[in-house]
Amino acid sequence: MARVVVDVMLKPEILDPQGQAVQRALPRLGFEGISDVRQGKRFELEVDGPVDDAALARIRDLAESFLANTVIEDFTVRIDEVAEAAK
Amino acid sequence: MARVVVDVMLKPEILDPQGQAVQRALPRLGFEGISDVRQGKRFELEVDGPVDDAALARIRDLAESFLANTVIEDFTVRIDEVAEAAK
Amino acid sequence: MSRTPLDTVEHATATPDVELPWAELGLKKDEYERVVEILGRRPTGAELAMYSVMWSEHCSYKSSKVHLRQFGEKAPQSDALLVGIGENAGVVDVGQGYAVTFKVESHNHPSYVEPYQGAATGVGGIVRDIIAMGARPVAVVDPLRFGAADHPDTKRVLPGVVAGIGGYGNCLGLPNIGGEVVFDACYQGNPLVNAGAIGVMRHEDIHLAKASGAGNKVILYGARTGGDGIGGASILASETFDDAKPSKRPAVQVGDPFQEKLLIECTLEAFQEKLVVGIQDLGAAGLSCATSELASNGSGGMRVTLDDVPLRDSTLSPEEILMSESQERMCAVVEPDKVDRFLEICEKWDVIATVIGEVTDGDRLEIFWHGEKIVDVDPRTVAHEGPTYERPYARPDWQDALQADDAGKLPRPETGEELKDQVLKLVGSPNQASKSWITSQYDHLVQGNTVLAQPEDSGMIRVDEKTGLGVAIATDGNGRYAKLDPYTGAQLALAEAYRNVAATGAKPLAVSDCLNFGSPEDPAVMWQFAEAVRGLADGCQQLGTPVTGGNVSLYNQTGEAAIHPTPVVAVLGVIDDVARRTPVAFQEEGQLIYLLGDTREEFGGSAWSQVIHDHLGGLPPAVDLERERLLAEILISASRDGMIDSAHDLSDGGLVQAVVESALLGGKGARLVVPDGLDAFTFLFSESAGRAVVAVPRSEEVRFNDMCGARGLPVTRIGVVDGDALEVQGEFTLSLEELRKAHEETIPALLA
């Protein structure tokens, strides 16, 4: 079993009101020095069996066709090193 | 400028309806072999100035008090290595 | 994982001296001893889990039961009542073969800890009560109380609660048609999140929570069971009792409205095919409650195999499974030859369903785990024979001083300018301001039968498309009044909800309530509770509207400070044809504005005393329920016969508040004249009960006056719908624009 993480973020040119709302709240909370905040999604997939290149390629397909809407979102796929290391 | 990433995930024992819905859809899309899916949030913070231990500690406070709802969520804070390396 | 051997019934019998952590589970010593006495041995861990949770205040009503009895004892004769107190929700006959079920419940504490999920799961819980009666849910309402509007924590709690109620209810497809939002510092740390739901069914579809017929199967369906909200039970699951793992066991439940929507559809489909003998929702106390209540209400016993419960977390112990409060689950009792079809329907809706047991011809509830018996109890002793307390109560020593602090002595506005100023302050104060920032986050249209929704006096839903039959609901409660006098306060809440229903043209039929109070261990609070229940029971008797069910929420307090006693009352009404409903908004210029009822100098607990003087003292307005009944009859007749085009009940904020709302909603101003015998201030701000303002077309004026005269209701012509301002002749003029700004900008400014 291995964990694969898919991060999905809005494309840079798309307005991210959630990220903005967080950023606007920062001064009120006494936080300075953060010039931008973007909020996206993180998926943790528990994969049965080894995560070889073929498996990663399939998950990339999954991300492209389903987990992300590539009209508005970018994504990255990677094996979760932390979870791997903890084994 | 550096990017700090805060990942916020529901605690393992908390129901994750979104992750479940995604997982249940997978077989229909022809994806087998994924035994669990959890969906969380990913925040990308662009920090002015160096991200030293003090800055990280402050962001950890921010995550704890604002970005995550620690009643139901866990979070991790880390410097985005990829963004760093790309410099 | 090493664990102590399974605590089976056999093991418990063999080891009488094992100490169980009954105190940690919230049982008192004598309560534990009573369990031992009932069983004739020490309980197993699983049995202790069941008794402790079912005998909790929340499930057993141990402090309130002795008082709640009055609702039954004083219940008025009503042909409308099909199912009364004691079931998941009461059922009322609304004619044409239709029955309606409705109920209000609280989710106060969870909503303070986690506003979004707490409120969301509150909606989920009340909706399951409605489906468990066999009805299709058709609407929800949400009476809410928060701390001071400008307190920083209100900004955390309120938006989360509102988003949670909306997030759940909207996703479920239930129109939100009413509720309340009240701010008061007394609710700081103890917000009240009450949620009500209405369901509609045909008479023959009423279902009850009982398991009958030996051999019938018990089916658990819906979400998998996880470790939600099992708090103390994890102690029982730990290796040693002081090695609890509370961090692994969340007290907060996360709702899944999508799952609940599927649960509604598949339950209703199973009802339609007559597959269900008995049914129970899983709410507080989860399976402990569902199995013991089903078994104890039925004729036989029940045998359950806990291993068959589908789990989300495979490490759960049997005690935890029994106590889990995972949301979106139901339990049905189904005849063996109908099980397959039932499972098929669940499958169709992608709902997990599992046979977990069966009805037996004995009278025991037996629960097995890994083949061993871990529970063997008389289910009645768990579900219905919990402890009953006669808690001491006493009128608090500060009550006299509070009542003596008469609001009539407060300085009053002396000039037209001052009046105008105070009117603006009043209609723009958080409690009187428009709540549309909140209610626009709720879908009030879904299902396509919403005739009236907030900010109307009552929400109204069409029940039959052909005949136009409809039902109306209003919820009200005024903690300030109840603090001054809980007996009268409870009756005022009843009177107001009753009046609100009648103002829209519907006939009030029945009552549900949610009684929110502080700690029952404080005799002063217990007195408030006793007085409020007595007031409500007497009031319902007099108005002929039986209490069909409700909910009690105690321990709403921070340290020594209890919330204002807050009985929230929901009144359900029926209207033969929704085409005859009466809206709040002024409809046409030139129509005559009439004030119905008597206006006295009554300012105790008033909005004016709060907004202008931050004062709470004196006596609340007097209640005259005969007058309320007469007023309601007039409002209903006038609506049926087309004599009025708009109506608005008068309550907090008095006449001026009501007229401003009718004017702003209709986009039409009003010219008012202070009637003889009243000063402008009293006319505008008094909160005398039993009143309403109506707009009468000129062609109906004579007929309307004659009707009121003939029935003996005081009626005063006070002005005319006209222009784009509120003018009180000889005093002041305020443009609708100014009023709108004051009324509509307050809440967004505080919360957005």
Add this chain to the structure above:
Amino acid sequence: MTARIGVVTFPGSLDDRDSQRAIRLAGAEPVALWHKDKDLKQVDAVVLPGGFSYGDYLRAGAISRFSPVMESVIEQAKAGLPVLGICNGFQILTEAHLLPGAMLGNDHLHFICRDQKLRVENAETSWTGDYRAGQEIHIPLKNMDGRYVADEYTLDKLEAEGRVVFRYLDFNPNGSLRDIAGITNEAGNVVGLMPHPEHAVEPLVGTGRTDGLPFFTSILKKLVNA
């Protein structure tokens, strides 16, 4: 002979019964379609109703888009079957790429329910023939994810081809680019919009207006005259 208009029920659909009622009130015959069936029962047109199919989990419409019924809807829509997506239905249509662009969360981050003023920009589609171009109407709107976005190129193309069917007037309730409330495909048979015409078909309920009824009479006329 009247037209048969299918209404798909997905798990979590909410306004499916309401759409059926609107179809009936317009004089057509509503036909219930089920998300697990590929069979469209030979209907003459399809409505994808509002609601929260699959709880709007992942993204609104993202999971429903892969249902068996959508395979048929996608195929037949490309061949000219009239399809109307209301709210969640619109979201499904963009996820299925039958309409360009995407729907995102409202810019104010709240669910919003209001009586919305719209301008009909295109009265030539299968679903808008009974309106006049430029007509101003009031239709209720209720959604969480109503912000229409597309890249500049797509937006310009939509405008140039007259494929913006409805625009928000007076108030943009969700931050939609160019105030877009509804669009159509190139052929004009597939229309998606966020507001809910099926909740504006009877004077007694909802907002008390009937500005939404022409959607359903438009398609009926088109089908019967065809």
